């Protein structure tokens with residue numbers, strides 16, 4: 001099902017060229033953010049289980065149905081689109097998943113009904129692609145779960161393609177959404193995600209992550225300040241209090257020099273304190289990158305009306321055990 005916000009369909013072959021050599025015989029392929037299943041459907045079947053999970057239950061229902069031979073509709077008019085959007089629980093979940101992405105502008109979850117001047121039949125176009133990819137869905141298992149609650153077989157190969165921070169257009173929630181609930185939450189927590197990804201590596205999984213940015217040092221707990229660090233802080237605070245006590249009188253040059261020296265020393269302490277966190281973050285190495293146009297990154301960019309798409313560098317990160 002290619003039409004999906006953040007779809008990796010265009011890069012799937014390049015990404016798989018890097019990841020598949022790591023998949024040993026019978027190793028499970030697990031995608032906890034399977035989205036439009038654009039990568040998993042290109043992973044060869046028969047060499048161990050393939051598991052795709054997502055917090056969006058309708059997409060999970062759609063992939064399962066496609067794998068079982070479901071035939072999506074050829075036509076979905078605007079009236080039906082809006083009825084499904086308004087009352088998703090009244091329709092089969094696979095149809096909701098299909099219409100909510102394949103017939104939506106920018107494939108953004110039930111944004112507005114997709115249309116263009118050429119009169120493209122988006123349902124027919126999405127159906128063609130879905131049926132083409134359905135071949136690759138066969139044999140895969142799709143699970144409705146939040147990534148952090150997913151049961152993962154030991155020593156799996158994990159391909160993680162989380163929602164990008166600060167994007168809108170689909171949910172980036174950390175809790176499991178049930179059918180009928182709003183899918184527009186966007187409270188993605190990158191720090192929590194990277195800590196979880198690290199745990200996965202530590203547990204013995206082989207892990208790859210698609211992201212624009214790797215983990216920041218802030219994702220790791222900073223060691224406590226040393227005594228020397230605390231002493232410098234106390235000295236600086238005292239000096240600032242002394243300077244304030246001077247009122248409107250000019251700052252004596254020796255005080256100003258001392259303040260500068262203390263500020264430099266403090267920055268040095270802070271650098272040393274954060275170095276182990278920087279080192280932990282740096283374990284995630286970029287193994288592939290490509291500049292891409294992201295026409296979905298900001299809903300405020302109306303690409304159809306000629307607005308300029310944002311350019312980002314899409315990256316694949318990997319951390320050795």
Ligand SMILES: C[S@@+](CC[C@H](N)C(=O)[O-])C[C@H]1O[C@@H](n2cnc3c(N)ncnc32)[C@H](O)[C@@H]1O
Nearest residue numbers: 006007008033035036037038055146147161173
């Ligand atoms: C960038 S998309 C994945 C695109 C997919 N790789 C493709 O090529 O079609 C990110 C996905 O993460 C899902 N998601 C967001 N929060 C989640 C969570 N807490 N647990 C599991 N999936 C989540 C979204 O529903 C979305 O489908």
